[in-house]
Amino acid sequence: MESQSLRILIADDSETDRMILSTMVRRLGHEVMTVADGMEAVEAFRTFEPQIVLLDVMMPRMDGMEATRHIKSLAGEALVPIIFLTSLSDADALARCLEAGGDDFLSKPYNRIIIEAKINAFNRMRVMHNTLTQQRDLIRARNEQLIKEQNIARRVFDNVAHTGCLDAPNIRYHASPMSVFNGDILFACPRPSGGMNVLIGDFTGHGLPAAIGAMPVAEIFYGMTSKGFACGDILREINQKLWRILPTDMFCCAAFIELDAHLGNLTIWNGGLPCGFLLRGGRTVERLPSSHLPLGVVAAERFSTEVSRLKVEVDDTIFFTTDGVPESTNGAGEMFGEDRLRQVVEQTPLETPVLQTVLSAIGEFTGSEAAPDDLTLVSVDVIEASLLEELPLRVTQSALSGPSNWSCEYRVCGDTMAQFNPLPLLLHICMEVPGLRRRGGEVYTILAELYTNALEHGVLQLPSSWKSSPEGFGRYYAERARRLKTVVDDAISFRLSHRIGRNGGQLTVVCQDSGDGFNYNEGKLSTLDQKGYAGRGLALLRELCDSLTHRGSGNEVEAIYSWTFDPDDHD
Amino acid sequence: MAIHTRRSDDGRTLVISIDGRFDFSSHQSFRDAYERSDQDVSDYVIDMSDTTYLDSSALGMLLLLRDYAGGDAGRVRIENCNSDVRRILSISNFEQLFSIN
Numbered sequence: 001m002e003s004q005s006l007r008i009l010i011a012d013d014s015e016t017d018r019m020i021l022s023t024m025v026r027r028l029g030h031e032v033m034t035v036a037d038g039m040e041a042v043e044a045f046r047t048f049e050p051q052i053v054l055l056d057v058m059m060p061r062m063d064g065m066e067a068t069r070h071i072k073s074l075a076g077e078a079l080v081p082i083i084f085l086t087s088l089s090d091a092d093a094l095a096r097c098l099e100a101g102g103d104d105f106l107s108k109p110y111n112r113i114i115i116e117a118k119i120n121a122f123n124r125m126r127v128m129h130n131t132l133t134q135q136r137d138l139i140r141a142r143n144e145q146l147i148k149e150q151n152i153a154r155r156v157f158d159n160v161a162h163t164g165c166l167d168a169p170n171i172r173y174h175a176s177p178m179s180v181f182n183g184d185i186l187f188a189c190p191r192p193s194g195g196m197n198v199l200i201g202d203f204t205g206h207g208l209p210a211a212i213g214a215m216p217v218a219e220i221f222y223g224m225t226s227k228g229f230a231c232g233d234i235l236r237e238i239n240q241k242l243w244r245i246l247p248t249d250m251f252c253c254a255a256f257i258e259l260d261a262h263l264g265n266l267t268i269w270n271g272g273l274p275c276g277f278l279l280r281g282g283r284t285v286e287r288l289p290s291s292h293l294p295l296g297v298v299a300a301e302r303f304s305t306e307v308s309r310l311k312v313e314v315d316d317t318i319f320f321t322t323d324g325v326p327e328s329t330n331g332a333g334e335m336f337g338e339d340r341l342r343q344v345v346e347q348t349p350l351e352t353p354v355l356q357t358v359l360s361a362i363g364e365f366t367g368s369e370a371a372p373d374d375l376t377l378v379s380v381d382v383i384e385a386s387l388l389e390e391l392p393l394r395v396t397q398s399a400l401s402g403p404s405n406w407s408c409e410y411r412v413c414g415d416t417m418a419q420f421n422p423l424p425l426l427l428h429i430c431m432e433v434p435g436l437r438r439r440g441g442e443v444y445t446i447l448a449e450l451y452t453n454a455l456e457h458g459v460l461q462l463p464s465s466w467k468s469s470p471e472g473f474g475r476y477y478a479e480r481a482r483r484l485k486t487v488v489d490d491a492i493s494f495r496l497s498h499r500i501g502r503n504g505g506q507l508t509v510v511c512q513d514s515g516d517g518f519n520y521n522e523g524k525l526s527t528l529d530q531k532g533y534a535g536r537g538l539a540l541l542r543e544l545c546d547s548l549t550h551r552g553s554g555n556e557v558e559a560i561y562s563w564t565f566d567p568d569d570h571d
Numbered sequence: 572m573a574i575h576t577r578r579s580d581d582g583r584t585l586v587i588s589i590d591g592r593f594d595f596s597s598h599q600s601f602r603d604a605y606e607r608s609d610q611d612v613s614d615y616v617i618d619m620s621d622t623t624y625l626d627s628s629a630l631g632m633l634l635l636l637r638d639y640a641g642g643d644a645g646r647v648r649i650e651n652c653n654s655d656v657r658r659i660l661s662i663s664n665f666e667q668l669f670s671i672n
Contacts, residue, residue, distance in 0.1 A: 204627040248638050249631025253663065272663040290662045297634065297668070323627070338658070 006123060009050035010034045011041035011067065012085060013059045017108065021054065021085070024112050028119065038062025042070045045080075052122055054106065056085045057097060065100035072101040079129035081122035150181060153211055160218045164188045165196060168388065170381040172355040176374065183210035184322050184376040185252070187218055189225040192427065192444040194385050195261040197225045197234070200378050201254030201295070202273065202322040209250060213296070216241045217252065227424045228444050231258040231267050232305035235295070239303045242296030251296035255288070255320045259312070261385035262445065262540065266312040269305065271295055274326050274338055277345045279354055281315030285346045288318070309477060316382040319345060319354050324375040328362050336365050355379045389441065403432055404505060407497035417455060417492065418484040423447055426494060433498055435505055439563055442544050443507065446559055449537045450511040451492065456480060458515030458555055459490045490514045504564035506546075510556065517553030574600045582611055588618040593625040593632075593656075601632050605639055615640050620651040630663055637668060648672065 008030045012018045015036075022032045033048045035041050037059040045053065053071060055064040068082050084097045087108040094105060104118060166173060166188045175186050183203035190196050199221050203210035217238050224234045235256055242252060253272030260266075270276060272294035278286040292304055312318075321341070328336040344361040348354045355377055362375070408429065412422050423444065430436050430443050456462045460483045466472040495510040542548050545559045573590045574597060587604045589597065605615065615636060619625075633649070640647050649671045652660065660671055 202627070204631045248634050249628065251631065251634075253627065274662065290664060293664045293667055302667075327626075 004123065006030045006051045006119070007048060008032050008119070009041065009044055009048055009053045011036070011038065011044075011054070011059065011064070012056040013037055014056070017056070017085070021110055021115075024110060024115055025054075025119070028116055030119070038064060038067030038070075041067045042074070045071050045074055051080065051126060052119060053080060053082045054085055055082055055102070057088060057093075064102075065097060068097075068101045077133060079126050081126060083118060083122065150208075150211075153208065154181075157211060157215060157218070160215055160222075164222065165190050168196065170383045170388070171198070171378065172353055172381075173376070173378040174355065174359060175376045181208075181211055182206050182324075182374045184324070184374070185214045185217060185254075186376050186378055187221050188378075188380075189222050190388065191225060191258070191260070192228045192440045193260065193262070193448050194441055194445065195259040195388065196380070197221070197231065198257040198259075198318075198378060198380055199254060200257075200273065200320050200322065200376060201252045202324075202376070203252045204250050209246075213242060213246055213250065213252060216245065217295075224424075228427050228448075229424055230421065231256050231269060231307060233421060235269055235305050236300065236303060239295045239298075240300050243299055243303075246296050251294045253290075253294040253323070255290075256307075257318055257320070257380055258307075259318070259380060259382065261382065261388055264312050264382070266310045266316075266318065266382075268308045268310070268318075270320075274321055274323055274341065276318065276320040277342075277354070278310060278312070279317040279319060279345070279348065281313060283348070283350055286310070287342075288320075309473060311473070312382045314382055314384055317354060317379050318382075319358075319379045320377070321358070322376040325358065325362065325377060328366050328375070330366050336362060340365070353379065404435075404498065404500035407495070409493060409495045411491050411493040413491040414488055415485075417459070417487050417490070422494070423451060426496065429496065430498070430507065433505065433507075435500075435563055436498075436507065443561065446509060446541060446544055446561055447494075449541050450494075450509060450557060450559060453537055453557070454492045454511050454513035454515070454555075457518070458513030459487060459492065460484065461515065504562060507561045507563075508558065509561070510558045512552075512556040515555050517555035520550035520554045574604050576604045576608065578608075578612075579614075584614040584616060585612045586616045586618055588621065590621040591623055593619075593622050593629040595626070595628040598628070598632060602635065605636055614646045615648070617647065617649045618651055619649060619653070619656055622653070622656055625656050625659055627663075630659070630665065633665065633669065 008025055010018060010022050010025065010032060011034070012021065013036050018034045018036070022034050025032050033044055033050065035044050038055075039062045041053070041055060042062070044050070055067055057064040064084055071080065071082060081103045082101065083104045083106050084102045085106050085108065086094070086097070088094060089107075097105065103122065106115060106118065164187050165171070166186065168188065171188055173186055175184060176182065183206050185199065185201045185203070188196055188198045199217070201217070203213050220238050220241060221234060224237060255271070255273045255276055256269040258267035266278070268276065268288050269292065270288055270290040271292035272290050275290065276288035278288060280286070288308065292306075326336050326338045326341055340361070341358065344358055345354055348357040358377060410422065410426065412420065426447050427440065427444050430447075431440055436443055457464065460480060462476060462480055462483070466476040490513070492511065492513045497508045499506055538548070541559060545561050547558075547560045549558045550556070551558065575588045575590075577586050578584065579586065585605060585608045587601070589601070617633070617636075633647075637645055637647050639645075647669050649660065649669050652671065657671070660666070665671065
């Protein structure tokens, strides 16, 4: 570097001094241009593009100080060291030279060794400055590229995930606009049978890896939810996918909220998120703690989708946060913590949304007005099912008109019942009829209620009377799981037929099970106005269908459902 | 944050102690701690007596060690956790994967 040949500009009005200096500098191996005043120096700077400038202080037309200002402004960001040539020795004059933008002095008469040392020193500084500038520009360019890529990734991600129902009237949430890059996810999607599924989660790690993991989670969550799959099936699929694609040290802590607004059933799965809360309308608070490994940690065989089932009523609220909330830190380095979170939730006044209370408590704790960016919070209010019916379903809509006159039979036998849920498939067949697509929710409910009755009461012989208490509810589902494993010879069959009419169509579903049936003439059929935890199924069916007829020993039931063309339907 | 290792008298157990916060900044030194030990090690003990806190990336690192130690068949114990650390391990349900005392 020190032997590098530089372009050096020398400006001095004394021809003798110019000669002496330029000879010395040339002998050091540098290329030299000489000029006689400041004006020429500025002009020469443009054409010769010197790397170092040696300037006499006092020159006619334009002195060294003014020339320095011009040259420094022309050089812009590049470092062009300017060394003043002077016989001055008073401190004030020397200081003014530096204030004008000069970098150093060379005193006359010249000393060859000093000149060489200064040129080399300033060249080192110049090279270092160039290197830093280049690296800074490179970092800046890379950073711009990264931000551009993140924005593209964000748009791709939004295309996968944005169709959710986070804007539903019963959801409140806080999430940073770029939350997917801090590893947080929050999705909500209406269920075809009414109500909604919500998934809140937190990937280990930040940036692109977390966003990549979030894509399949969104895709699976929305796809399977809108096809009517249950919480356990969706979680199993997500876990499997993440386990396969993510490196060992990456996984997703998450909570799954499945809300069935028709029946008032709440299903919760919490794998590694901070304890969630169920705030009852009258403000008792139940905890929804993590009881599972996060998603993507263990293989399918070891993954548990055991869920908590709770009964909820209108005005109850479910609340979850990612660990950004308990980990919020104040100036003293103290963390907000789960205990404080629990206290804040429990002390939420009746009329105040819990989300608001928690956000303000964090703001107060951390001492910042704005909520930090890496927090994700969601609250889901239980509201009347009818208020959620307007939510757009995400069932893929086909522009082609589908089959309108058809029938089919589908039988599920033996241990298949324990491993497989036939409802998404049956719903899929029905949704091929364009006119039925808009009524996916009702069709799903009809299929689901018929199947649940056939399976639980027909095949498994479970008495719905058990569901009269929360404990009985638990016992009922535990027994359901146990008995499912023992099924060998039983079967449930569906006969579906559809025909088209002038103003609509009619779907007939006959569901038959191999169970003993029941005495449907006793008049002891369920009603919707009862307060109990169970027995709404048949009443719900009667509401939705034109007719519901039991036959045989009570193990066969026919449901007829009619629909009419709606001029506003444009499939 | 500092990570120390020592071997039991018979050389079969590697004890890894973590001082201070166990988080993403410990990633390399934590991996070095077990990957640089020789092949005779059959048991791993993570000593958390001086660990003040651990975050989710530390959970990921524990999973890496678990895989290194042989996955389900591996023998990894986590010992002497304070209550904060213990709580994070239990929220994540890591008792199902490690023996924790």
